Amino acid sequence: MSTFLTQLPALLGVLVGTLGTILATSLADRARWRRSQNVRWDERRLDAYVEYAHAIKESHAVALRMTADHRPGSHSHPIDRDDGLARLAEADARRTIVWENLLLLGDEPTVVAAAGWRDAVWQVERLARGIVESPPDISEMLTRVNEARDGYYRAARRSLGVRGGSVEQSAALRQALLERSAPASDVRAS
Incomplete structure (x- = not known):
């Protein structure tokens, strides 16, 4: 019995060491699994954000081509109405289809911003389809689309943790639109 008692501290040390190793390994594996899951979902979220942006831009580009005659100085190539x-x-x-992926994978601010961009593009599409009359200042409608797009990209970049400053373009696009729509004498004067 005395031999057992003398070896008991060593046995307890081995037992505690084994339990500690199992616990540390388990925690490390769990952390590694969480990191890999986060990377996996971030990649899918990025794909959903990009696919949605492409789909909205496609709709917007077609609508712009269909409304080229409503926009003086437009650089869009007009397209046949039926086409x-x-x-x-x-x-x-x-x-x-890509909206469903965005709803599944996107965070709330990005989904809200995506809906705002979609709604702004829908206004241009309604004009292209002949559902609404051309507003007196279509540049305001296009500015809303550009601002909504900037909001979407801001939210998506924040969701993905992308850094690097602002990529907003609505102000520059608005300025270019104003310069294109201004009479040549006004542009030369500025």
């Missing part, structure tokens, strides 16, 4: 309507329908189907 444009068919392309809008295809783009709308794609946008609907």
Whole structure:
């Protein structure tokens, strides 16, 4: 019995060491698994954000081509109405599909910003489809689209932890739009 008692501290030390190793290994494995899951979902979230942006830009580009005659100084290549309507329908189907991925994987601020961008583009599409009359100042409608796009990218970058400063373009695009729509004599004077 005395031999057992003398070896008991060593046995307890081995037991505590074994339990400590198991616990440390388990915690490290769990942390590694969480990191890999976060990377996996961040990659999928990035794909969903990019796919949604492509789908919205496709709809917007077709709508711009269809409304080129409503925008003096437009650089968009006009498109036949029937062809444009068919392309809008295809783009709308794609946008609907990628919207579901965005709803599944996006965070709330990004989904809200995406809906705002979609709504702004819908206004241009409604004009392209002939549902609404051309507003007196279509540049305001296009500015809303550009500002909504900036909001979407701001939210998506924040969601993904992307740093690097602002990538907003609405102010520069608005200025370019104003310069294109201003009479040549006004542009030379500035």
